[in-house]
Amino acid sequence: MIETVNLTKKYGSFTALNDLNLSISDGTVFGFVGQNGAGKSTTFQILATLMAPTNGTAFVNGVDVTKDPEKVRKVIGYMPDFFGVYDQFKTEEYLDFYGASYGLSAREREEVIPQLLELVNLSNKRDSYVDLLSRGMKQRLCLARSLIHDPKVLILDEPASGLDPRARIEMREILKELKTMGKTIIISSHILPELAEMCDEIGVIDNGKLIATGTVSEIQLKLQQQKVIIVMVTRDMEKTIRFFEDDPDVINVQRGSNGSIQFGYKGSDEDQQMLIKKAVMADIPMLSFKQLETNLEDVFMEITKGVEEG
Numbered sequence: 100m101i102e103t104v105n106l107t108k109k110y111g112s113f114t115a116l117n118d119l120n121l122s123i124s125d126g127t128v129f130g131f132v133g134q135n136g137a138g139k140s141t142t143f144q145i146l147a148t149l150m151a152p153t154n155g156t157a158f159v160n161g162v163d164v165t166k167d168p169e170k171v172r173k174v175i176g177y178m179p180d181f182f183g184v185y186d187q188f189k190t191e192e193y194l195d196f197y198g199a200s201y202g203l204s205a206r207e208r209e210e211v212i213p214q215l216l217e218l219v220n221l222s223n224k225r226d227s228y229v230d231l232l233s234r235g236m237k238q239r240l241c242l243a244r245s246l247i248h249d250p251k252v253l254i255l256d257e258p259a260s261g262l263d264p265r266a267r268i269e270m271r272e273i274l275k276e277l278k279t280m281g282k283t284i285i286i287s288s289h290i291l292p293e294l295a296e297m298c299d300e301i302g303v304i305d306n307g308k309l310i311a312t313g314t315v316s317e318i319q320l321k322l323q324q325q326k327v328i329i330v331m332v333t334r335d336m337e338k339t340i341r342f343f344e345d346d347p348d349v350i351n352v353q354r355g356s357n358g359s360i361q362f363g364y365k366g367s368d369e370d371q372q373m374l375i376k377k378a379v380m381a382d383i384p385m386l387s388f389k390q391l392e393t394n395l396e397d398v399f400m401e402i403t404k405g406v407e408e409g
């Protein structure tokens with residue numbers, strides 16, 4: 100289980116993650132999709148205990164990442180979106196080095212490393228220098244490294260980025276195999292079709308905010324249909340939030356600053372007129388009700404691009 104609770108990260112005055120709430124059950128493959136700079140790597144680095152959040156927290160396998168990072172590290176495998184330089188290592192030595200750093204005995208390493216090389220199709224490269232591997236091979240080696248201690252949870256930051264179509268398919272096949280092994284996987288990409296086939300659920304992040312979650316087809320529908328509304332009230336914030344939450348076309352009501360409330364709306368223009376009327380009749384002290392000019396359409400266009408174009 101992976102859970103984030105109001106997860107917020109600020110870099111100076113810039114908010115990279117804004118009140119992110121995610122819940123991913125055991126055994127799920129969860130795709131985290133968003134444009135460049137949306138906040139994916141920031142989320143993953145917090146989940147991997149490499150960075151502390153500014154506010155909120157996250158739980159991995161029930162353990163709070165801010166309170167017991169050591170325990171979290173034991174159950175996660177993290178694949179960052181960059182690959183370091185390891186010119187002195189051959190493939191097998193590289194995995195051996197990581198196995199030893201995780202405290203695996205020589206015997207355990209001897210057993211597990213050939214299995215991992217087999218899983219990522221690198222058995223025939225065991226004696227090659229890491230720096231001489233192709234990009235796709237390096238990515239697969241990096242994945243093998245993240246699996247060395249048999250973690251329950253995998254956090255994979257753009258594992259298919261920069262790969263050619265064939266290497267992408269290879270990566271996808273390996274991930275499918277990991278899914279059948281029962282791992283909980285959170286995987287990011289800036290392209291929805293890349294994740295569509297292998298993920299049970301998808302979350303879309305934009306400007307540090309989660310703007311939609313669900314299955315791929317649910318997401319596509321939501322992003323196409325959703326408007327974003329901002330309501331300003333002078334008082335009765337809680338009552339107003341409850342009022343809008345009760346409407347079946349309202350999604351994801353969030354409290355903003357200075358008396359504002361923001362939510363997604365999937366009703367028609369007529370439904371929206373009714374909603375305003377009902378709000379007035381319910382004595383909601385609205386100063387304004389405004390439909391935002393959103394870039395949801397841009398997000399939709401960007402993340403649904405074909406993989407070849409991405």
Ligand SMILES: Nc1ncnc2c1ncn2[C@@H]1O[C@H](COP(=O)(O)OP(=O)(O)OP(=O)(O)O)[C@@H](O)[C@H]1O
Pocket residue numbers: 110113115133134135136137138139140141142180289
């Ligand atoms: N150390 C940092 N200092 C300041 N700003 C940062 C820092 N790290 C990230 N950011 C900013 O935070 C935002 C989110 O970055 P993040 O790397 O999480 O995005 P991302 O969704 O992973 O993007 P990409 O797909 O390009 O990897 C970006 O605007 C980025 O410029």
